[in-house]
Amino acid sequence: xxxxxxxxPEIWKFATIAPKGIxxxxxxxxxxxxxxxxxxxHTIQIDVYWGGVMGDEADYQQKMxxxxxxxTGISGMxxxxxxxxxxxxxxxxxxxxxxxxxxxxxxxxxxxxxxxxKYGYKLAAWNDQGFDQFYSTKYALDxxxxxxxxxxxxxxxxxEEKFLETLGANPIPVxxxxxxxxxxxxxxxxMIGPAFYIVATQMYPEVKYVNPINVRYSPAVILxxxxxxxxxxxxxxxxxxxxxxxxxxxxxxxxxxDNDKCLNAxxxxxxxxxxxxxxNEKVMKEKAKTTWDYFAGKLYSRELLDKLLGHLxxxxxxxxx
Amino acid sequence: xxxxxxxxxxxxxxxxxxxxxxLFLILFSMIIISFGQVIARNIFDQxxxxxxxxxxxxxxxxxFLGASxxxxxxxxxxxxxxxxxxxxxxxxxxxxxxxxxxxxxxxxLLAIGSIEYVMMLKEYPTYDFKWFxxxxxxxxxxxxxxxxxxxxxxxxxxxxxxxxxxTITYDSESIMNEK
Amino acid sequence: xxxxxxxxxxxxxxxxxxFGAPLFTIIGGGAVLLFYLFAHQSMATPIVEMCRLANAPxxxxxxxxxxxxxxxxxxxxxxxxxxxxxxxxxxxxxxxxVAAVVVSTVFTAMTGASGVTIIAIGGxxxxxxxxxxxxxxxxxxxxxxxxxxxxxxxxxxxxxxxGMIAKTNITELFLACLIPGLLIVGLLILYGxxxxxxxxxxxxxxxxxxLIRATWExxxxxxxxxxxxxxxxxxxxxxxxxxxxxVSYALFTECFIYQEIPFKKLFQLTVHSMVTVGxxxxxxxxxxxxxxxxxxxxxxxxxxxxxxxxxxxxxxFVMVLNIFLLIVGxxxxxxxxxxxxxxxxxxxxxxFNMDPIHLGVLFxxxxxxxxxxxxxxxxxxxxxxxxxxxxxxxxxxxxxALIILFLALLIISYWPQLSLFLLDVTGQRMILLEI
Ligand code: NA
Ligand code: NA
Numbered sequence: 005x006x007x008x009x010x011x012x013p014e015i016w017k018f019a020t021i022a023p024k025g026i027x028x029x030x031x032x033x034x035x036x037x038x039x040x041x042x043x044x045x046h047t048i049q050i051d052v053y054w055g056g057v058m059g060d061e062a063d064y065q066q067k068m069x070x071x072x073x074x075x076t077g078i079s080g081m082x083x084x085x086x087x088x089x090x091x092x093x094x095x096x097x098x099x100x101x102x103x104x105x106x107x108x109x110x111x112x113x114x115x116x117x118x119x120x121x122k123y124g125y126k127l128a129a130w131n132d133q134g135f136d137q138f139y140s141t142k143y144a145l146d147x148x149x150x151x152x153x154x155x156x157x158x159x160x161x162x163x164e165e166k167f168l169e170t171l172g173a174n175p176i177p178v179x180x181x182x183x184x185x186x187x188x189x190x191x192x193x194x195m196i197g198p199a200f201y202i203v204a205t206q207m208y209p210e211v212k213y214v215n216p217i218n219v220r221y222s223p224a225v226i227l228x229x230x231x232x233x234x235x236x237x238x239x240x241x242x243x244x245x246x247x248x249x250x251x252x253x254x255x256x257x258x259x260x261x262d263n264d265k266c267l268n269a270x271x272x273x274x275x276x277x278x279x280x281x282x283x284n285e286k287v288m289k290e291k292a293k294t295t296w297d298y299f300a301g302k303l304y305s306r307e308l309l310d311k312l313l314g315h316l317x318x319x320x321x322x323x324x325x
Numbered sequence: 326x327x328x329x330x331x332x333x334x335x336x337x338x339x340x341x342x343x344x345x346x347x348l349f350l351i352l353f354s355m356i357i358i359s360f361g362q363v364i365a366r367n368i369f370d371q372x373x374x375x376x377x378x379x380x381x382x383x384x385x386x387x388x389f390l391g392a393s394x395x396x397x398x399x400x401x402x403x404x405x406x407x408x409x410x411x412x413x414x415x416x417x418x419x420x421x422x423x424x425x426x427x428x429x430x431x432x433x434l435l436a437i438g439s440i441e442y443v444m445m446l447k448e449y450p451t452y453d454f455k456w457f458x459x460x461x462x463x464x465x466x467x468x469x470x471x472x473x474x475x476x477x478x479x480x481x482x483x484x485x486x487x488x489x490x491x492t493i494t495y496d497s498e499s500i501m502n503e504k
Numbered sequence: 505x506x507x508x509x510x511x512x513x514x515x516x517x518x519x520x521x522x523f524g525a526p527l528f529t530i531i532g533g534g535a536v537l538l539f540y541l542f543a544h545q546s547m548a549t550p551i552v553e554m555c556r557l558a559n560a561p562x563x564x565x566x567x568x569x570x571x572x573x574x575x576x577x578x579x580x581x582x583x584x585x586x587x588x589x590x591x592x593x594x595x596x597x598x599x600x601x602v603a604a605v606v607v608s609t610v611f612t613a614m615t616g617a618s619g620v621t622i623i624a625i626g627g628x629x630x631x632x633x634x635x636x637x638x639x640x641x642x643x644x645x646x647x648x649x650x651x652x653x654x655x656x657x658x659x660x661x662x663x664x665x666x667g668m669i670a671k672t673n674i675t676e677l678f679l680a681c682l683i684p685g686l687l688i689v690g691l692l693i694l695y696g697x698x699x700x701x702x703x704x705x706x707x708x709x710x711x712x713x714x715l716i717r718a719t720w721e722x723x724x725x726x727x728x729x730x731x732x733x734x735x736x737x738x739x740x741x742x743x744x745x746x747x748x749x750x751v752s753y754a755l756f757t758e759c760f761i762y763q764e765i766p767f768k769k770l771f772q773l774t775v776h777s778m779v780t781v782g783x784x785x786x787x788x789x790x791x792x793x794x795x796x797x798x799x800x801x802x803x804x805x806x807x808x809x810x811x812x813x814x815x816x817x818x819x820x821f822v823m824v825l826n827i828f829l830l831i832v833g834x835x836x837x838x839x840x841x842x843x844x845x846x847x848x849x850x851x852x853x854x855x856f857n858m859d860p861i862h863l864g865v866l867f868x869x870x871x872x873x874x875x876x877x878x879x880x881x882x883x884x885x886x887x888x889x890x891x892x893x894x895x896x897x898x899x900x901x902x903x904x905a906l907i908i909l910f911l912a913l914l915i916i917s918y919w920p921q922l923s924l925f926l927l928d929v930t931g932q933r934m935i936l937l938e939i
Contacts, residue, residue: 345771345774345775348774348775348778349771349774349775352567352571352774352778353774355564355567355568355748356568356571356748356751356752356755359564359568359744359745359747359748360748360749360752362745362748363741363745363748363749367740367741380564380744381558381559381563381564382558383564384557384558384563384564384566384567384785385555385557385558387567387778387781387782387785388557388781388782388785388786388789389782389786390778390782391778391779391780391781391782391783391785392528392782392783392785392786393782394775394778394779394782395779395780395782395783395786396526398779400779400780400783400889401526401527401528401783401786401787402526402527402528402783402784402787402885402888402889402895403524403525403526403527403894403895404521404522404524404527404878404879404895404896405523405524405894405895405896406522406523406524406896407522407523407524408523408524409896420523420524423520423523424520424523424524424525427520427525427529428525428526428529430533431529431532431533431536432529434533434536434537434547435532435533435536435551437547438536438546438547438548438549438550438551439548439551441546441547441548441551442548442551442552442555445546445548463555466551466554466555493775493776493779
C-alpha cells in the first residue's frame with residue numbers, strides 16, 4: 005500500500021549513443037547519475053536511453069529543445085553540434101598532454117560554461133573521450149608523402165576536412181553509419197579517431213598501422229537543459245557543485261585509462277606502431293595551425309582563440325622554467 | 326466562395342507542376358553530383374564533404390515532394406481490407422470522402438507538428454551550406470503537408486461533383502494485366 | 505486523457521486502417537496523437553524522427569536505385585535481359601525462378617536490404633515470369649520473397665550493424681549466416697523448380713546460337729552487374745555510389761545508345777518513380793515516429809521483462825523470441841529493430857546460454873521475414889507501389905513463400921549447429937577485444 009503522500013520523483017530523460025556498460029556510458033551510470041539522484045534527495049530520477057535508441061547527437065539536440073529529453077552525454081565532434089565553440093578544443097595539435105587539457109579546463113571552465121548557457125545547456129560535466137590518433141588499413145603514415153596518398157574516411161566536419169586538405173590527404177566523405185562499411189570495404193583506408201571507436205566498431209582487425217601521435221583532443225561532456233537546471237532547488241545545485249570536481253576526476257580516471265587500454269589492445273592485436281620523423285612532425289603541426297586561424301571568426305571568436313593560446317603559452321612557460 | 330475555391334485549385338495545379346519540376350531538378354542534380362564524386366575520387370583523388378550533406382537534404386526533399394504528389398494521385402500505401410466488399414458505388418464514394426477528410430485532419434496535425442519543428446530549428450539556426458539555414462531547407466516538410474491538405478480537399482470536391490481526380494498510370498500495367 | 509476518448513480514437517484509427525486510409529496517416533497520425541495526448545510532448549517530436557530518415561544508412565541509394573529500376577523496366581532492356589536468362593536457363597524447369605532468386609539475393613546483399621531489389625530487379629523479372637507462363641500470383645509472391653533473401657549474405661549492412669550493436673564479431677556473423685542464407689535461397693529455388701515442373705512451364709532446349717544472339721543483344725547490360733559487384737567488393741565505390749553508377753549507366757545506355765527513352769518520357773519516369781519513393785519513405789518515416797514513441801515509453805523493455813520473468817527453458821525462450829521478433833518485424837524497419845531490440849534481448853539470451861552468434865543469425869533471419877509480414881512489410885509496400893497491386897492482395901500471394909521462409913526460420917532457430925558449423929570447421933572462435 006503506497007502512501008498517498010509519497011512524492012513521485014521528477015524524471016529526467018538522458019539520451020546517449022554510448023552503450024550502457026562501457027566507456028562514457030559506464031561513467032554516466034555509475035558516477036554521474038547517483039550523484040544527481042542522491043544530491044537531489046531522490047526527488048529527481050534519471051532514465052537513460054542508451055546505445056543510440058533515441059537517434060544520434062543531432063537528434064538529441066532537437067529532442068532537448070522540444071523537451072522530449074532533458075540531458076545528454078556526448079563526445080568528440082558531437083560536442084561541437086551543441087556548442088560550436090567547443091571545436092576550438094578539438095583543433096588539430098592544440099593540446100600536447102593531459103596536463104595542458106587539465107589546466108585549460110581549470111582556467112577556462114567559466115568561458116565554456118557561459119558558451120553552453122548561450123545555447124541553452126548546463127555543462128554538468130566536462131570529461132574526456134581521449135586523444136585521437138591516425139589509423140590506416142594501408143599506409144604506415146610515417147611520412148608526409150604517405151598522407152598524400154591515403155584516403156581518409158571523414159565525417160568529423162569542416163575542421164577535419166580542412167586539416168586533411170592542408171596535409172594533401174584525400175578526405176572521403178562518409179555518413180557516420182557508413183564509415184565502418186567504407187573502411188571494411190576499402191573505399192577509405194585511413195581515419196582519425198579515438199582508439200575506443202576502433203575497438204567498439206570492430207575495425208581493429210582491418211587496421212594495419214597506428215600512428216599514436218595525439219592528433220586532437222576529444223572531449224566528453226554531459227549536458228542538462230538549462231531550464232531544467234535553473235528550476236532546480238538551490239540546495240541541490242549547491243550539493244552538486246560541491247561534488248562536481250570529484251565526479252569529474254573519477255570519470256576522467258576511468259575514461260582516460262579506457263582509451264589507453266584500447267590503444268594498447270589494438271597494438272597488441274597486431275597493428276604496427278608508426279611515427280613521423282621530428283622534422284615531418286614539425287611541418288605537420290605548422291600546417292595544422294593554419295586551420296586554427298582559418299576557423300577563427302567562423303566557429304569561434306578570435307578572442308577565444310587568443311585567450312586559449314595565451315593560457316597555453318603561460319602554462320608552458322611556467323612548466324619549462 | 327466558388328471563386329475562392331477555383332482560385333485555390335488553380336494555384337494548387339501550379340504548385341503541382343512546380344513540385345514535378347523540382348523533383349526532376351533535384352533527382353538529376355543528385356545523380357550528377359554523386360556520379361561526379363565517384364569520378365573525382367577515383368580519377369582525381371578528390372573528395373568533398375558537402376556532397377554527402379547535399380545528397381541527404383536531397384533525399385528529404387524528394388521524400389516529401391514525392392509524398393505530396395502521391396497524395397495528389399492517391400498513390401499512398403494503404404491496406405484495404407473492407408472497402409472492396411462495399412457493393413454500391415455510392416457507398417464507395419462516401420468511404421472515399423470520409424478517408425479524404427480523415428487524411429486532411431491528420432495532415433493538418435502533421436503540418437502543425439512540422440511548423441513547430443521548423444520554428445524550433447529557427448531558434449538556433451545552423452548552416453549546412455554557407456548562407457542557407459537548415460530550417461529553411463526543412464520548410465519543405467510543412468509545405469508538403471499543406472499541399473496534401475489541398476490535394477485531399479480537391480479530391481473531395483471532385484468526388485462530390487462526380488468528376489474524376491487526376492491519375493498517374495504506369496506503362497508496365499499493360500504487361501501486368503496480360504494473362 | 506479520458507478512457508472514452510482514447511477508446512474512440514483507437515476505434516476510429518482501426519476503422520480507417522481497415523477501410524484503406526493511407527498507412528502514413530494511421531502510423532504518423534497515431535504517433536503525433538500518442539506523443540501529444542499520451543506522453544504530453546510536442547507534436548514536433550515525430551517530425552524529428554521522420555527527418556531522421558536522411559541519416560539512415562544507405563538511404564541515398566533508395567531513390568537512385570528505384571529510378572534506375574524504372575528506367576530499365578520501361579525500356580526494351582527488360583526483354584533483352586529475359587531473352588538472355590532464358591537462353592541460359594530456359595532448359596531447366598523453373599529456370600527463370602532460379603535466375604530470379606540468385607540475382608535478387610546478390611542485389612539485396614549489396615544494397616543493404618531496402619526493398620529496392622523488387623523495383624530494380626523485380627520490375628524486369630515479374631513481366632518475364634508472367635510471359636513464361638507462371639501465374640500472376642505465384643510470380644508476385646516469389647519476387648517479393650526473393651527480394652529479401654540477400655539479408656544473410658556479406659556485405660549486407662544489417663549484419664554489420666547487428667555486429668556493432670550486439671558486440672559480436674562481424675566476420676564470424678558473415679560466416680555463420682552463410683549456410684542459413686543458402687538454406688533459404690535453396691528452399692526458394694526448390695519451390696520455383698517444383699512449381700515450374702508441376703505447372704508444365706514450357707522449357708526450351710539449350711541452343712548455343714540463341715545464347716550468342718541474346719548475349720549480343722544484351723551487350724550493353726552485361727557490364728553493369730560487373731561494375732556494381734566488382735566496384736563494391738573491390739573497394740572502389742560505396743553502396744550509395746553504386747546506386748549512382750547504376751543510374752548513370754542506365755541513363756547513358758537507354759537514352760544515348762539504345763535511344764529508347766525520349767526526354768518527355770524521362771520526365772514522366774522521374775515523377776512516377778519519385779512518387780513511389782515519396783510514398784515509401786513517408787511510411788518509413790512515420791514508422792520511425794511510432795517506434796520512437798515505443799522507445800520513449802520503454803515498451804520494448806517492458807515486454808522483454810515480462811518474457812524473461814515468465815520463461816523457464818531455452819526452447820520456450822527461442823519460441824517466444826521468434827514470436828516477439830515477428831511482431832517487431834511487423835512494425836519496425838530492420839535498422840530500428842536492431843538498435844532498439846538487440847540490447848534488450850542479448851542479455852536475456854545470455855542467461856539462457858544462447859550462443860551470441862546464433863542469436864544474431866536467428867534475429868536477422870526473423871527480421872528477413874519481417875519484410876513480408878503485414879502491416880509494415882517493406883517488400884510488400886514496394887511491390888504494391890511498383891506493380892499497382894493492393895497490399896491486401898499481396899498478403900495473400902506471399903503466403904506460400906512465407907510458409908517456406910518460416911520453415912527455414914524454424915530450422916535456423918532450433919538447430920544452432922547450422923549456423924555455428926562453419927565457425928567450428930574453420931577453427932577458433934575469435935574473442936572480441938574488451939573495452
Ligand atoms: Na527493407
Ligand atoms: Na513486416
